[in-house]
Amino acid sequence: MTKATISLNVNGQTVETQAEPRELLIHVLREQLEITGPHIGCETSHCGACTVEIDGRSVKSCTIFAVQAQGSEITTIEGLGNPDKLHVLQEKFKEHHGLQCGFCTPGMITRAHRLLIENPNPTEEEVRFGISGNLCRCTGYQNIVKAILAAASELNETEVA
Amino acid sequence: MSVEAKTLEERQAALKGLGTSRKRVEDARFTQGKGNYVDDLKMPDMLFGDFVRSQHAHAYVKSIDTTEAMALPGVIAVLTAADLEPLNLHWMPTLAGDKQMVLADGKVLFQGQEVAFVIAEDRYIAADAVDLVKVEYEELPVLVDPFKAELPDAPILREDIADQKEGAHGPRRHPNHIFTWEQGDKAATESILESAAVVAEETVYYHRTHPCPLETCGAVASMDKVNGKLTLWGTFQAPHVVRTVASMLSGIAEHNIRVVSPDIGGGFGNKVGVYPGYICAIVASIVTGKPVKWVEDRMENLTSTAFARDYWMQGKIAATAEGKITGLWCHTTADHGAFDACADPTKYPAGFMSICTGSYDIPTAYLAVDGIYTNKAPGGVAYRCSFRVTEAAYFIERMIEVLAIKLDMDAAELRRINFIKKEQFPYQSALGWEYDSGDYHTAWDKALKAVDYPALREEQAARVEEFKAGKTRKLMGIGLSHFTEIVGAGPVKNCDILGMGMFDSCEIRIHPTGSAIARLGTISQGQGHATTFAQILASEIGISADDITIEEGDTDTAPYGLGTYGSRSTPVAGAATAMAGRKIRAKAQMIAAYMLEVHDNDVEWEVDRFVVKGAPERFKTMKEIAFASYTQAIPGIEPGLEAVSYYDPPNMTYPFGAYIAVMDIDVDTGVTEIRQFYALDDCGTRINPMIIEGQVHGGLTEALAIALGQEIAYDELGNVKTGSLMDFFIPTSWETPNYVTDFTETPSPHHPIGAKGVGESPNVGGVPAFSNAINDAFRAFGSTHTNMPHDHWRIWKTANDLGLHA
Amino acid sequence: MIPGRFDYHQPDSLTAALTLLNDLGDDARVIAGGHSLIPMMKLRLAMPEHLVDLKAISDLKHITVKDGSISIGAMTTQAELIGSAELALSAPIVKETALQIADPQIRYQGTIGGNVANGDPGNDMPALMQCLDAEFQLSGLDGQRTVKAREFYEAAYFTARDDLEILTEIVFPVCTGGYAYEKQKRKIGDYATAAAAVLLTRGADGSCSHASIALTNLADTPIYCEDASKALMNSGIDDASIAAAVKSCLEIIDPVDDNRGPAAFKKHAAGIVLKRAIDNAWSRA
Missing domain, CATH: 3.10.20.30 (Beta-grasp domain)
Structure with missing residues (x-):
């Protein structure tokens, strides 16, 4: 073919x-x-x-x-980022222990990236709904959600500044 | 500020040692998509293997025609059992003393079984060729119900060993029977049951499920014919064991085999065993002289690699009228599938199921387990638990609830009056274990207080009244669980896998400039070993964790170890790390004394240095000592600063915890909501609280999945009904709640740093908490026990059977 | 999971697409968002020799609200339905339904046309379209025809669409009354255990002036509940009339046993879900 x-x-x-x-x-x-x-x-x-x-x-x-x-x-x-300058989401996933085995992480961060573009100031519920197409077997999502909310908040602050 | 001017506390903090929520060193590569998983490996001329699998659960293989497949351009070879037989590789030993077909040898015994292995230039051509292999089957009657295995009309599954009256674990009473394993005192237990004031009985089924890590299993085998060296990369939770097995099977000398576990995308027990795909990739590489990759797809993962659980646990628990437990009896029917490929230490064909007396002081107990063959996939791995420990914990935590109902007692109080008391440790259990330490009452009281348990019970009672009055259709369940784990396998005198003692190891090299590398026999699958083992070492040798590289998973460089599963890494390899660190420190002490011109005994260790006793201004830091060890000729001391420790643990460790789940249940739809989940864990000394919390979140979510819907279900013809993630339940962020975590800290008395392991506790304790919540919701309506998984329709059925829809 | 071989076609006009279908005959399949077809191809349960991708046909992607009528191009994605402010005003039930389909990624790809045309009883849009009394525009080389959603579905994966036709557009009246799409599922991404689409309009006298009910995944086609809809219409909505409507709906469904549970359970759940949808819709009417 x-x-x-x-x-x-x-x-x-x-x-x-x-x-x-x-x-x-x-x-x-x-x-x-x-x-x-x-x-x-x-x-x-x-x-x-x-x-x-x-x-x-x-x-x-x-x-x-x-x-x-x-x-x-x-x-x-x-x-999304490079070793010299990570994307805020990458930073926040590290900071909030939003990953363990790392296998879901690239897809999860890529999805979160689009989510925050479309909804820069999401509630926890909106984050949970927005990443519901990405499975994670390790973290139980709690720290992923925390990381995404922290990234949103930092991105918003940067914007205001 | 110079280093010396720092306070003791500042120096301590700079180490980022034990107790620090140190950020993970692994995360830089994972967050940037630069992890290195087995399917990321790409090599010149690499070929790709794919399996032809049986659609039948039980059939003779009459013929395999590979002509059409071989004719497809890009197909290199198609292997069948006939090709492997001359190499004696058509069967392979299992970890449980049985053997398993690598490729179907005359018959197939479960749906999804490997029949032929296609080797092609890429995965697309391999998949096309799989379709072109024509296999002719003669279907046989299928056995899926282990309770029918010994009926007169039952089909004989394992004709290869039908006549063997003796198996790896003693006598076999029927060709479909694998073993009977007994522990405890049968006669004494039965006598107690006969005379007890109260006996509660229940059969508790822990259904078949699967660890289902997000990355499936896979391998790349590369036979370098020039150097005679085989390299095997793969998803191995125990790379050294894989090397030894590969050597024994292939005849290649062990020093000519290098096994590498690269980054692993979750294991949870799924990646402990040796699978036909690994063997076929090796053979294919030997045959073709090229690297061969095999990576299974999700359906293959769920239907052919190791399942977990499938234990039918019939229990009887005896107590006084006041609720003091006097005896426990359990008979388990264990459905092992077509081959006994349980990943248990050799002497424990039912793992540590004998921890089923749980957290309770039960003076007399008896356990028998019968292993049975059925036409299902082999396995029986410890899915996020120590060997069969989640089964044991689920069993006893359900039996406690059932007994509480029989006694009409509060289940929290019943637990409290039966807990092993703090002063009873070390505690000898009726089924033969020596619990090293525990303080159950403190943990339990803390948990009950944290959730305001009496208020929850009041609310629940009010809800029942409202329900009866027709004001609500939702019931409330309070799921209590107090679990005791047994992890850290284990003492070499009892614990081995394929004869290999279950020690673990650590080898440390301190570099001249005072940084270090440590290599271990374990392998992280997301647990964060590179972060936490460096912390253990930092506290032992006074070098900052940031200056210590941790390496695992390459058998050419790492010392021999038994790998990572059963929460054994911290208890065993963590201990080895501490012990190797202490050897480093012992040598460093001599060097420091020489440098300070005092006697060895005149210096003492202080955080990151040796100090002359009584002269705190005279000291040598570990960094200075390291440099000296390479640069100075010290009489009577070899140059360099290295150590290795092979740690044979004197005992297991016994982490425990108190979990409480509060759930709302819609009796009309069976839909459940987790309103609250409180998890208190006592894992002894806490190495990295951040990582502990993450482990607990993850384990609880796996527990949630198992309790509320995750199963490998078969129909009566042995077809797998839940072979993809459409039907095999993995909760999303939407179905997963936030958890509240808490802790107490009861260090293990025999572990060098007092740590016990935590990764699996939340699954072991979480499953009973969720299941008890569902069951508890129906207690007021006369229900004693319902089996998992508690998915919508089964909950609805419970309500329906109780007449709650009338 | 590797699909079999096929040739890929990406026509840029409807005529070109129809011509391709006509020329290629049975060997061709139309692909829209692909989230039903591609998994089937990966399992080799579908092995088309030609795929005709509609993505480049710009005429098929639009949401138009005009003169009390809404028309939606078949290639409009679920995400576009959700994001349309116009649609949220003129037919809010569409967004409510679309949000309950699959997951975010799939909603970016999945199209309304694919969802309604595939004939999968698990899909959510078909029942919604029956509830809305939508009409499907079918185009063939010989011309266009219109089929009502309520007459489109024949059996699982069998519809009134001829293999050589393409479903191009969906048209339904503006509906601003009470609405609800209630769906019970096991998790995000799942098909319905039972789902109900309900539209109720409150008349000037406070009674129900218009009612429409349809159900998802409770038979081998979506079920439009004509009798129940008529019975609720022009009645007061009260416990008795709701109970009667539910009873009437349950009589015409025929769910099958599967991993979501046995038929008896689904029937029960359907009744509950439907009642909740009616209550919810009426509270919004």
């Missing part, structure tokens, strides 16, 4: 790759583009470990073909 040329903007960089139509975006990201932050947890779109952002939407990249993302702007955990 012929491969299609897929052009994407991933974390600010334009990339081109070849993929069969059936290749899932998560596999193209992880195996061809070596972006291994997003993970594969359930493969049935329940766990959210594979969450990336596509054109301003949080998407489970295990349930979209790479070819469908043709021409899209994609942000993964790798695009």
Whole structure:
């Protein structure tokens, strides 16, 4: 079966790759583009470990073909911060012990990132509802919620300042 | 301010040692998506393996035709049992003294069993080829109910050992019977039951579930034929054991095998065992000379790798009319599935189920466990608990509630009058354990006070009245749980896995400039070992935790250890770390004395330095000592500063806790709401309170899942009904409450730093708390016990059976 | 879980899409948000040889409120439904329902057209559409036709849509009366154990001037409860009339045993959920 040329903007960089139509975006990201932050947890779109952002939407990249993302702007955990300057969410997850094994973390933070863009000042309930497409087996979510609320509050303060 | 000018307290704090909520060193890479999990590994020419699996639960394999699959471009090979047989790898030993098919050898015994292994250039081609392998089956009658296993018309599952009257754990009375394991005094217990004022009886089923870490199991095997060296990366909770097993099975000398556990995305017991995928990846790499990756999908994970629980526990508990417990009797039917692949220490085929006398001073007890084969996946692992300890805790905490009903007593009070008293420790239990320490009354009283227990009971009674008056359709349940765990396996004299004593190890090297690396035989799966073990060491050797690297999981560099499960890392490897640290300190003392020109006994340790007794201004810091050890020729002392300790624990540790859940239950829909959850844990010395709290949150959420819906369910044909996360319940942030955590601190008297382990306590104590809350809600309406999982329809059924919908 | 091979097509017009479907015949499947189809393909329970993706057809993405009528393009996502201020005013039950579908990520991808056209009895939008008395626009190469939601569903995954047609638009009247979508589920992301969509309008005299009830996942199709709806209409809403309406609905449902529980339980839960939906809708009317 012929491969299609897929052009994407991933974390600010334009990339081109070849993929069969059936290749899932998560596999193209992880195996061809070596972006291994997003993970594969359930493969049935329940766990959210594979969450990336596509054109301003949080998407489970295990349930979209790479070819469908043709021409899209994609942000993964790798695009949110860098070792010299972490994103506030990354800082707050560390500070509030919002992760343990780390497997859900990239998807969780990527989802939280979009959530806070759409709702910069969420209540605890809104955070819990907003990340309900991301499963975590380790933390019981309590510290994740705390971290996201702390990030929101810091982002809001920065904005005011 | 110079270091020397700091106060003792400041120097202490700078170490970030025991008791500090130190931030985790692991988090930098995980929050940036730079973890290194097995599926992240990519190697040149790497091939990908995928399984053909049985859709039948019990069938003969008549033929396997791989022609079409082999013809598919990109397919390298298809392995079947016939290919593995010449290597004697078509079966493998289990951790429980049984053996398990690596690939179907003539028959299949559970749905999802591995039948053939396809090796292809990528995972897409491998999946296509799986579809092209044609397997012809002859279906056989299916056995899913362990109570029917020994009926005259029961199908014989394990024809390979049908004639063996003796198994790894003693006599077998039927081809579908694996073992009978007995503990305690049967005659004395039965005699007490006969004469007791009160006897409460119940059969408590702890259903089949699965650890389901977010990362599934997987491996990459790479056979370097030039150097004769096999490297195996994988999701291993016990990498050294995997190396030894791999060597024994493959015939490759152990020094030529390197096993690496990279970052692991949660384990919870799922990654203790050795799975056919690992063996097939190794064989495939040997056959092809290329690296081979195998990573299972979620459905494969839930249906073929190790399940947990599936214990039918029939109990009788005897007491005086005043509620003093006099005896406990338990017979357990243990459904082990098709192979006995329980991950238990060899001498304990039912794990530490004999901790089932719980937190109570029960003078006489008897336990028997019968292991049974059925057409289900093998396993029986300790899912976030020590071996079968959550089963034991659930059993006794349900039996206490059942007894309270029979006595018409408050269940909190019944617990209180039966707790082992503080002064009774070390306490010898009727089933053979020596509880090292505990102070149950203090913890219990603190918990009851924290939730204002009398007020809760008043509110509950008022709610019952309102319900009866038709003013509400919601009942309120108060779930009490006081658990005692037994963790830190364990003393080599009783505890081994495949003959390997269950010690653990730590090797420390202090660098010349005063930083250090420590390597351990354990492996973190999210517990934060790199953070906490450095804290233990910091307090022992006076080097800041920030200057200590912790490394685990590479068998070429780490000392031999039995791995991480059963909350054994802190009790065993943590102890090894402290002991190795003390060896470092002993040598450092001699170096310091030499440097200070005094006798060894004239210096004493103070936080981060040796000080001349009576002359506090004369000292050498550990940093100075480290430098000297590499730079000075000290008579009679070898250069360098290193130590290794292999720690054989003298006893288990016995963490305990008091949990209280308050739940509201809609009797019409079965929908439940967790209104409040209070968790008090006593894990002895607390190394990192932040991490302890995180462990408790996580364990409670797994307990919530298990109690309220998470199960591996089979239909009568042996089909798995809950094979994906649509039906296998994992709560989201929305269904999960906030928890209140608390603690008391009763250090273990035999552990070098008094720590006991905590990661699994919340699951062990949490499951009974949730289940007791549901059951308690119906107590006022005449219900004694209902089995988990307490999902909506089962709760509705309870209400319906009680006539609450009339 | 790896899907089988297929060819991917992304037509940029409806005509092009219909032509493709016509040319490719049975081997082609239309894909919208993909959250029903892709998991089926990964399990190889669906193995289409061609996928015709509708995402590039801009005509299929709109929410228009005009002259008392709402029309929604089939490719409008659940997230867009939730985010539409216009819709929140003109048919708030749509947002209430959409928020109970799946989870945030899936709502960004999942479309109203896919949800109603797939014929999955577990989907929430079909019952809502029956409750709203929506009409589905179906386009084929030969032209367009309109099918009422209440006549669209034949059996699980069988609908009035011909394989060569595309469901392009959903049209229903503005509804600003009392409303409720009540759904019992095991967790976020689950299909309904039982769910009910209810619309009630309070007339000038205080009685119910309009009523509409439909149920989700309680039979192999969504269930529009015509008799119960009519009975409530022009009646006072009281305990007796609600009980009668619930009873009438329960008589026409036919739930199946599954992991959510046995049929008897679902029937009971359906009654409770429905009563709550009626109470809630009436309190908002």
